[in-house]
Amino acid sequence: MCCNTIQNEAVNFMKKVLFLTLIVLCATGLALAQNYVPTQDVLGAHQNGGRGCAGCHTPHSGARGSGHNTTDPTTGNDALWGQDVSVLYGKTICSGNEGGCSTFSSATSWSSPEGSGLLMCLSCHDGQYTPTNMMTNQSYEQKLGLLPKTYGSNPIPTLLGNDGSTIGNYINDHPVGAGTPIDPNDWKGTGVTFTIVPSKRTPGQFNLQVTVAPGSPYDNFLAVYTDAAMINYKTDGTNIFPVCTTCHNQHSMSVYNAGGRGAPVMGGAGTYQTFFFVNSPYNPGANTIATKGGLSTGRAASTTQFCRQCHFGDSNESYGAARGSIPTAF
Numbered sequence: 001m002c003c004n005t006i007q008n009e010a011v012n013f014m015k016k017v018l019f020l021t022l023i024v025l026c027a028t029g030l031a032l033a034q035n036y037v038p039t040q041d042v043l044g045a046h047q048n049g050g051r052g053c054a055g056c057h058t059p060h061s062g063a064r065g066s067g068h069n070t071t072d073p074t075t076g077n078d079a080l081w082g083q084d085v086s087v088l089y090g091k092t093i094c095s096g097n098e099g100g101c102s103t104f105s106s107a108t109s110w111s112s113p114e115g116s117g118l119l120m121c122l123s124c125h126d127g128q129y130t131p132t133n134m135m136t137n138q139s140y141e142q143k144l145g146l147l148p149k150t151y152g153s154n155p156i157p158t159l160l161g162n163d164g165s166t167i168g169n170y171i172n173d174h175p176v177g178a179g180t181p182i183d184p185n186d187w188k189g190t191g192v193t194f195t196i197v198p199s200k201r202t203p204g205q206f207n208l209q210v211t212v213a214p215g216s217p218y219d220n221f222l223a224v225y226t227d228a229a230m231i232n233y234k235t236d237g238t239n240i241f242p243v244c245t246t247c248h249n250q251h252s253m254s255v256y257n258a259g260g261r262g263a264p265v266m267g268g269a270g271t272y273q274t275f276f277f278v279n280s281p282y283n284p285g286a287n288t289i290a291t292k293g294g295l296s297t298g299r300a301a302s303t304t305q306f307c308r309q310c311h312f313g314d315s316n317e318s319y320g321a322a323r324g325s326i327p328t329a330f
Contacts, residue, residue: 036255036273036330044253044277045140045158048133055134056124056250058082079116083123087130093122093161095170095177102177111205113234114177117243121250127159128168135159140253141275148285174247181239182310190312191216196235206237219264220323221315225305226258226265228280242310249279256281272302272330280306286329299329 041047048055058065062076063084072086094101102114124133139156141147157163160173184194191213199205210231212219218227232246249256256274258266266272272281281302288299300316305328308315316326 036271038254040254042252042255046250046253046277051134054082056082078111079120081120081123083120083130083133085115085119085123085130088119088122088126091129093170093177094179095173096175096180097171098175098180099171100175100177100180102179111202113236113243117234117245118177121244121248122160125159125244126161127163128161132159137163139276147275150284174242176241176243176246178236178239178241181241182233184240187312189217190318191218192230192312194233194240196237196240206235208233208235208240217315217317217320218312220321221308221312221317222265223324224266224300224326224328225302225309226256226261226280227309228256228258228261229306230309232279245279247279248277250277253277266328278306280309281328281330282306283330288329290327290329299327302328302330 043052046056054066057080058076059080062080063070063072063082065076066082068075068082068084070084070086072084072089075081075084075086088104090105092101092103092105102118104114104119123130124135127135127137135158136143137155137157137159139147139158142151142156160170161168163169163172165172182194187194193211193213195209195211196206197209199207208231210227210233212222212227229242229247233240234243234246235241252274253276254274256272256279258268258270258272262268266281272283273286274280274282275284276282283302286302288301290297290299305315312318315321317323
């Protein structure tokens, strides 16, 4: 009896040691994942052939300071923007296979959310109305061999309106702009609430506030990922819609910094690897299989989680997955 008791206590002790070891290893792995350190300048392709920041933000004279011949009276007045966007005024671009259209006729300055969130990007990334502005129409990551081998070998285009299909075809691009509004009713039961408030900084403009109820399905999602894209929806005071800068951070090609987002988003801190200037962790090379206690367990790919920020109905948590039960592979 005594020997059996000692053996049982020894077994229980070893189980506790193994359990604690597992916790330490998991915590260590998580800490490493939350401290990705870049090996190249994070500005990446937006170094603009060596011109750097001045390729987009000309510190003197706006687009004229870049040598452009522009008739835009507002060029450079906001964000020191160095590209001529006047060629996009009055254009209507229909993107996505649902036929949503963005009309830029009202965006004659940067005061419009479509002006700052769409015109800014299309002044380089269009290829139909605008010049290519030092762009080679091939992904920077692909040219430098940074992508996983699972990607195809054909050039990945960076111009939207002249990407190798029919010139002016935007139907094969994600819908953006006021022509593709978000329906807040689609978010009922998720814990997400949208509130449109007047801007305190700029009269006549509006800001969007996104709140998440603690313990809600979306709050459980935040425990394993982020809402960095969703909180960057734009509003014109009536509609809520995505723009280019909803999904992309033009200032960092390779790193997403979760600092400042606050708990419980992925622990509330740390840096994560990303690609294509995506404004969230986005690593197609991360291993989605983890070994835990000798069993192989599946983790959600960060590339999938990124889309679930807005397409939340396809997330694990929307189907009832417990908080933190299916972590993200960063």
